[in-house]
Amino acid sequence: MNSSTESHSLGVDVYRRRRERVLAALRQTGGGLAVIATAPEVMRNRDADYPFRHDSYFYYLTGFTEPEAVLVLDASADTEAGDPASILFCREKNVERETWEGFRYGPEAARYAFGFDAAFPIDQLDTEMPRLLADMPAIHYALGSSAELDAQVRGWLKAVRAQSRIGVKAPSKASDLLPILDEMRLVKDDHELAIMRRAASISAEAHRRAMQTCRPGMHEYEIEAELLYTFRRRGAQAPAYGGIVAAGANACVLHYPAGNAIACEGDLILIDAACELDGYASDITRTFPATGRFTSAQREIYDIVLAAQYAAIDATRAGVSFDAPHEAAVRVLAQGLLDTGIVDKNKFATVDDVIAERAYQRFYMHRTSHWLGMDVHDAGDYRDAHAPLDDHGARAWRKLVAGMTLTIEPGLYIRAAEDVPERYANIGIRIEDDAIVTAAGCELITREVPVDPDEIEALMRDARTPNAS
Template identity: 30%
Template sequence: MRKFLMIALAASAVAVCTPDAIQAQLPQPKDYLPASFHKGRREALRALMPANSVAVFFSAPVRNFANDVDYRYHPNPDLYYFSGYTEPEAVLLIFKEEQKTGEGKAFNELFFVQEKDSANERWTGKRLGKEGVREKLGIQAVYNGQEFKSFPLDLTRFDQLIYEGVKNLSDDPENGNDVYDLVQVFRKKAGIPASYDETIAANVAMLPNYPQLAGDAGRPKLLNYYQRMAADNPRYANDSLVQAILNVKDSAAVVNIINFISQSKINAALYAELTQQLRQIKTPEEMELLRKAVDISCLAHAEAMKAVKPGMSEMELQGVQEFIHKKLGAEDVAYGSIVGAGENGCILHYETNTATEVGQNMVLMDVGAMYHGYAADVTRTFPANGKFSREQRQIYDLVYDAQEAVFKIAQPGTTFKAIEDTARAVLTRGMLKLGLIQKPEDIRKYYPHGCSHFIGLDVHDKGDYSILKENMVITVEPGIYIPENSPVDRKWWNIAVRIEDDIRITKKQCELLSTLAPRKAAEIEKLIAESSFVDGLQLPRPGDKKGF
């Protein structure tokens, strides 16, 4: 139905108020990253690329929600980072050296984007098109996507194709110029054989980041992982590189495979290395947006604390938090909001949020805002009735102490392993002292995840998990989860605490970014006692009102 209407509208000569005209009249945010930022990122990438190489970035595919409705589009963070482009059906090529067209025109980057289309734009919004990209993003060698096929470009002559592949790629048979078609054109121009599996290549490209897997302790883990993948997926079972991994006999064989991956012409490993190296260090422009994302998240957490009542539902608390996000300008949540009361807090990625009353439990809220593409990740845990019980307070203070211990060592040169070890040591000592575990290795039952990850354009952003460097931004998120039927006194059951904050690594220490939501137990209780804008809000129930 929609497509027929679009065709009819395209043929109509009736004057309409176009999206261009509407958007020209309405104010828009003024703090998006400037074109100069993205140009600088392309220049930084080019400086790291090896000689005679080209880096290739495709847009993320459009994902279908149901029938003829798609999910709100989320761009490929790498493509956005290097271009500022937020639309689908595009490919950006960045060359190490200057290239020349047949007519002698010089270029060092090419961008193929979706074409302007007034009929489609009336339904799905304004497109930049070639001229818009030149004007707003500052990329001059830009063409319509369908021109990629005929563009005279021999990619086989490059020594390195820095390319990761496209996740969840599928063909839309009704669109002959979607990202699937662009990928097929690229593969043909690059001479990539049909047997090359991009998904598997991206998976094994991670191996150079883990040289410890070549050792006697790591090799069994490597083999076990790929044995499981091969057993579950015929594509892995039939892949020659996976077969080579499964047949390794010693450390030297693993090293040879890692070297082969690192030196491959179609180099997903180099793609991962270079994008991680750049994106893990945040620029001042990025920090401005990240700070806003974190501040908005914290203000929303604070409002949820003020609003909470035992009779509220998990979904109501989610609504309070996400309303504040929107009110303060965040376009979206950075991930599915987690609002878990009591036993639901023990589910690490609980996202259904369907409990109709939070009751006398603690509520674990892991909710972060996304502001202009940058993701915050903040978690707070608080008592729905306003006061921590003795047992709740003991677990809460233990998790708080673990976080404080990590803050003290978070500085340039500290390893991620030291962060993990520090948090785990504090939690282990505390749980032993409380009698909740009998031996140190039992801590894994109640603390089953890691302590830190990068944030940025992804909530689990790209980065090298070896040592901390200045201007990295990471989370610190220790937690304790004691589900029902745990081998401890029942009074501890269904206590779940996670405290998650975002920090920036400075020259000598760390800067706590998420300061606008309280962390100390006493401060949380004090804030819960304050009033919220939703107090006393009365809305008609669905079905109560029969109409006007």
């Protein structure tokens, strides 16, 4: 049994309460049966699988990390009569397979360890589901998310309809379960925030190590190795996403993976990398000079991006629009592009002109924030589903609520071009932190790694000083 499974089985009430919330929501819509499957195992090549990672929705409701598992929630169950409302299907105990693959709970042990009302072997899923669906008003699942699950549901419904002559009715309605789960996942509870703070701390330590060990002449993949070492040494299970370690002009490629390029004198190193801990992601980006000292041009652009991040941070609090941090960052970035001459002052007289014409998008082409949680781009709509459509066919941005978690990550990416001042050519800078929305502002949980350029230089200088502690 791994430490993650142990910790979550100890917190079984967290998952039970979440299942109860889903059941309550379904009862308000008339009841029915909900089906949530974990992720499939995926073959990498020949007889080797990719490392298994559970489905986030399934894990959110179960804490269960084994493959081949399905959760069924019966919102029509008569719990007072002893009918099971939460049912797990999972692999059976198998001593021989455990010799090869490790510990399995099996249905009975999983039922007690994770607080389910009933549990069955996964091999019985296709037998049990038609029975469970009989006379149900509706089936709720992630419509269209898995061709395999869609096919299974059709098979179950066909088996139920085959019993129509004896008076058994099939569900007359199929609905998408994900909107309910997305809204639940959007606001984090104390259990989740505690894990995310630990993940953020591990990732921050990894970034500090990368800054301290970086030297001109290192390959990007060597710097990446320092990050991965720290993630695992501190107990994180895996990177939260494919990390970016980009030297020099590579930093202007938004999703550049760590490659074979060598960090040279005068290069900036952009690292966007973080760990996943107990099912929750962190997400940090820092940009620093390979030599340990920014050039004057690099410092100019860095200061603009940092000022944009501070403006976005100041705009992040409960009650404001999700778009408010982005608008605040864009205004600072646009002014900086105008002041440096990267955006032609002869074409754009004011920062409002730059914003209105979106002239900044050539150098800042992504948004400032995204939700963060179990997935690095976490579940939840960014717009208010209940707001009316505006003249452009869009709904208003949703309001931030205390407990939401998001990134704050402005950047500037200045590719070399004839109309770009040469001193700024191929400078790519992004600064990203993770924030928990509070009533009065936000809590930054990734600032154990510095963002101030003087502090970055000091950290790197101290690491290069002989006998430095």
